[in-house]
Amino acid sequence: MIQQFYPQTPHTYRFELNKDMHLSAAHFIPHDDAGNCQYMHGHTYFINITIAGDQLDEMGFLIDFKVIKSLVHKRYDHTVLNDHPEFKQKFPTTEQVAHEIWVTIHNKLKTLPHQPKCLQVLVRETPTSYVVYRPKTEELL
Ligand SMILES: Nc1nc2c(c(=O)[nH]1)N=C([C@H](O)[C@H](O)COP(=O)(O)OP(=O)(O)OP(=O)(O)O)CN2
């Protein structure tokens, strides 16, 4: 899959990795102001994850592309987003999905000795709508 346009996040790390993936999921936004989105419907979400760092692991990876995919795709593909515990107290809007993906990736990266950082998560919900989540500097510590 080739997307023509990726928003960039400036940084000074030596290496930057980007992983694209897509997944099918259903959701609904249970709020009176959400219009048709109150009712269950599905999307093919397109996701781009940006990870950067100065050091590589012993294989020469920032992190294996497959690990990133499995953390996100395995969890959400062909599921109802509202059923996940992280979306019980908040709605699975594009913004919240992007943030939750960032949290998942960040928690994994924190366990790695060479400390790569997730700088950006892009979630495209429809052909005309996407969100980018970029952590504050203090969230990356
Ligand atoms: N800020 C947000 N606004 C909306 C969200 C969201 O997650 N964050 N979500 C929705 C709906 O879930 C909907 O599925 C997507 O809406 P929209 O892009 O408006 O869909 P369309 O395909 O109808 O867009 P057009 O460009 O008008 O064709 C709504 N809003």
Ligand SMILES: [Zn+2]
């Ligand atoms: Zn939707």
